[in-house]
Amino acid sequence: MTATSRRTPRHEATLEAILDRSVEIMAEVGVAGLTMTRLARALSIQPPSLYKWFPSVLAVHDAVFARGQRANLAAWRAGVAGAESGLVALTAGMTAIAQWAVTHPVEAQLLFWRPVPGFRPSPEAMAPADQLVAELREMIGHAIARSQLAGEAASAEGLVILASLHFGVLSQHLANEPETTWDEGAYTRCYRRVIDLFITAFPPQ
Amino acid sequence: MTATSRRTPRHEATLEAILDRSVEIMAEVGVAGLTMTRLARALSIQPPSLYKWFPSVLAVHDAVFARGQRANLAAWRAGVAGAESGLVALTAGMTAIAQWAVTHPVEAQLLFWRPVPGFRPSPEAMAPADQLVAELREMIGHAIARSQLAGEAASAEGLVILASLHFGVLSQHLANEPETTWDEGAYTRCYRRVIDLFITAFPPQ
DNA sequence: GTCTATAGGACGATAGAC
C-alpha cells in the first residue's frame, strides 16, 4: 500500500529491484524460504531498512504475486494478439502462458500452487487473474461462434477440463524437470497434444 | 534406520502414532510446517525425547513419505483387484489412487509436489513408487494386448500424457478446493472424463 | 532511508541426569 503509492520513477525502480532479488532467493531456497533477513543480505542492507519498503514479509510475497499475475496476463494477451480470434488464438494464448510459467517457475509456483503457509494474496493482486479468466471465456466463445468447438466448451465443466489439462502438464514439468527448457522437456513437448484433447472433448456439433 | 529396525509391536505402534500426529500437524500448518517442537507439543512430550525415535526432522518427513507411498501402492492394487485385467482395471486403479490422494491431501502433496525445501526422499521410501509405475506399465500392456489401446499408449509419451491428465485434475483439486469430497468437487467430478481422454489419445488401431 | 541496538521467539540438536 504505502510502498506502492509513491510513484516516482526512482521509487519504482528500487521496488522492482527488491522483487527481482526476492525471486532469485525463492529460486535458491524455495518459494516459502524468502525471509526479510535473507532479502536484506542479498540487497546488502540491514533488515530493518527493508521495512521502509514493505511492512512485512507477507507483503513482499504479495508484491511478487501481484507482479507475476500482471506478467501472466500480459503473456496471454501477447500470445493472443498474433492470431485471429477463435481456436487458433485460444491455443496460442494458452501456449504463451504455459511458456511463461516454464520460464518463471518461481512465480508460477507462487501463483498456482500456494506453497507458502499463511500467505493469502490480496484481492488487488488477484485482479489480473480474474481478468484473464474473463478473456479466456470470451475466446472460447469466439471459437464456439466459429463452429470450432461445441457450445459446452464454455460451460463450467469445460473450463475445469481445460484448466486440468493445462496445469497437469505444468505441474508435472515443474515438479519433475523444472530445469529443462520448453523444447526439451518431456512434459512440455506434449503440451500442444494435451491441449488438443480439449478440442477432442468438445468437438464442434 | 535405527528407528524402524526394532520391530516389536509396541515400538511399531508408537511410531505409527507419531506419524499420525505429524500428518495432523501438516494439515494444520502446511506440509513444510512440521517441526520437532510442534510435533513434541502435539505428543505431550519434550522435543529432545523425539530424537530417540527419529534422528532429525527430515527423517520424520521421510517416514511420512514412505508410509504414503506404501498406502498409495496399496490403493492401486485394491482398485485393480476388483476388475479384470485391461482397460477396466487400468481406469479402476487410476481412480483408486486419485481417490486416495483426495482423501489424503497431506501425503499427496508430500509425495507428488515436494513442497519441503531440503527434503529428498530416500531410495527405500521411493521404492513403492517405482513398483507402481512398473505395474501401471504392465496394465497398459494388457490393455494393448486386448486391443483396447493403441500400442503407442505404452510409450514414454503415453505415460507422460496419462500422468499429466491424472495429476492435472488432482493438482487443481488440491490447490483450489481441497476441502470438498470426491463426489462434490468440480475437478474430481471430471476425473473419469479427463482420464478417458487418454483412450481418445491412443485409440485401438 | 539508512543505520545500531534490541526485544522476543522459534527452531534443531546435544549433553547428561534419572
Added chain:
DNA sequence: GTCTATCGTCCTATAGAC
C-alpha cells in the same frame, strides 16, 4: 525413554539516532 538445561542459529519486528 524420559526429562532439564543449554548452545547456537535464525527469524520478525520495533525504537530511535543520524
